[in-house]
Amino acid sequence: MAAVVKSERTAARSAPLSETTVLGWLRKNLFSSWINALLTIVSIYIIYAAVKGFYVWGVADAVWVAKDRRECFDISIDGACWAGVIQWMNNFIYGRYPRGELWRVNLGALMLVLWMAPLWVPRVKDKILIGMSTVFLYPFLAGYFFAGGEKGIFMQVMVTLGIVFLVGNTLNVIIGVSSGRGLREVMIQKLGKQDASDESQRNTILAIFVGALVVVFVLQMWWTFEAVSWTKWGGMFLTLVISGIGIAAALPLGIFLALGRRSKLPVIRVLCTAFIEIFRSVPLITVLFMATTMFPLFMPEGVPLNKLTQVIIAVCLFSGCYMAETVRAGLQAIPNGQYEAAHTIGLGYWGTMGLIVMPQALKHMIPNIVGSFIGLLKDTTLVSIIGLFDVLGMLRSVSQDIPWRGLHKEPLLFGAMLFFIVCFAMSKYSRHLEVKLSAGDNR
């Protein structure tokens, strides 16, 4: 019996329609059943109505240049009046900060960029030092730029340290990017000391550092900025100041509270747990009210505490408690073997935590920390309720301004767009980080 074998090859079938053509894709993803088709049509209608409505109101019929709201109405009765938003733009960003001194705020922002940018440059060394100095030195330097006035001796030292670090940091980055080496190596080489002993190298570096400090200290004694009262701070600038300080303080506070909550010592554990839970179970606005009504009572007589300081303390405590839970989650993800291994090689509690556990936990927590920062940035708008003119406070006061009386929607929409862009970009970035950081774990 002859075997039944095909003599020629079967021709390859073409790929399914849904994988190749636009029509196929549409059919698979949008019109796979009658109910899906219905949903698609409804969705298209919703998108059409929303986009068209916004376009007509916000772009086509909108007024971009006018001197007051009446003129807006004269030009177009049912279009958006973006002219008011444009005229108030500086207020949204800087609040009532004196217009002649705005460069100080801009310079402060630029310094932050210079300070932190190296963290994203792969070839730069000493990133931990950069991160620490951002948290502990930058706020003082920037704070002096923003507030101005006479410097106390503490402020003088901090400003000096800040400037020296900023210059060193920037040089370090430039050298790092161009040659892949650290600032220290290059200085040693330039001085021809690369063959000297370690101690001599260290002393040289120290001498340069101290010399720079003295020079900057003497120089900074010559200039002072005009004082700008905190009542003039406002807009996005104030929002970023409060949330920036909040997140910078939240990290160390959160780490200590989380360690305390996981401590084996009952007194410390109970105290930390109670502190965290109290702050987490009440709304931020009550904490802010507590700050404005009760903090003045807490202070000894004759020590005034301005509202901004009260708010910042409240925000720091609040975000610290939330950060503590983030840190705790990060700590729980570290397997017990890491602790045991650390104990085996003879590390004590702080050695184990500081050298073995925390670095791993913090790495896993970076996306969550970015998430907390987004949350804090949004929550900072609450300070407008207790009378600070942050960005939301400024957005709301447009409608109190006489030429623009009653202009509510446009500034609020502008604010929503502003927040959306900032927060969406950050959350996308944190998701990207999450993928990038966990890439090593999912081998």
Add this chain to the structure above:
Amino acid sequence: MAVTDSDKASAHVKPKERFDFFHDERVRSVFYQLLTACTVGWLAWYLITNTAHNLEIRGMNTGFGFLTATAGFDTDFKLIEYEPGIGTYGRIFLIGCLNTLLVSSFAIVASTFLGFFVGVLRLSNNWLVARLALAFVEIIRNTPLLLQIIFWYVGVFALLPRVKNSVDLSGGAEVLFINNRGLYMAWPVPGDLFWMTTTAFVATVVGVFLLRRWAHKRQDETGQQFPIFSASVALLILVPGAVYLVTGSPLEWDLPTLQGFNFRGGFSLPPAFLALLVSLTIYHAAHLAESVRAGILSVNKGQTEAALAIGLKPGRAMALIIIPQAMRAIVPPLISLWMNCVKNSSLAIAIGYSDIVALFMQTALNQAGYAVEMVGMTMAFYMFISLSISGLLNIYNKRVQLVER
């Protein structure tokens, strides 16, 4: 012989512990705890004495006596009787608590439904619907809640028509009106015999419960199914309805009617309440949608395939197999979301809804000035709510963990 004996003995004798006072773990632990307790104690003492001193020099009163003192200000929205000049601060506190609970419980229910709905839409195999749901979630989650609340208030509810041109939402039946002063609706006033309808309803609920147990038992024994859902719905509507009609419809409706410049009668909700309700619902629904999506995705695909393999229809597979397992991942974030919803309702103060913060922590505090007590009471209220809700979560987690192997 003697040698082995002594070896054995030495093996049992513990080496003598050298007690080094400064390097002993127990001594250190006691020392650190004492140090912490003393620092915290000193800080507390310092703050308390400062506060006492400050209260004294400012001549501020202390104590909880103010709770029985009469309050001289009115509030626009209250669920219990209150008259300025007669009602007490204690009553103001109660009104605030009830208002907070009212708006947050409504928002919790609404946002839970909307959140599940959007979460399922996020997973729709319709590309456009999934994208639309994603856009909704991202836009809402990335803008501050306070901004949304204010937008709904000044951008939507304040722009509604005036009282004269109220919109009749019930389409001509004149039972539900909305205008820029709020939402006005008809309110039932139970008559004499209405208690019988209520009793009948409660009895039917018990009956339905028993019926379900019986149906389950029968299914387990014989495999026959009973149309329990339609039977329950029919019973729940028919029995109380029949009793209601037999007793002669003992329910009057208090209708809102336009008198002069405003509506009288019925029940009304101020625009601030509506704005707060809508914004809280949308904000928390967007957050919940992500949890629901993650929960459903966390169920292994094999579960769906297995369910379909044993012949369940897709709907039944979802209801019996997927959702119960997804709930394990959804409920913890769901409950913490409920907690957030209660806490976030405190933003009412920005648009003047009289919740506990606006009424008690701001207005009453400005009037009477018992800062420490009032702040403490408000925080205690929120703590009580949060602890109750997290207690619920713990009970649920325990039950779910029993199911897990």
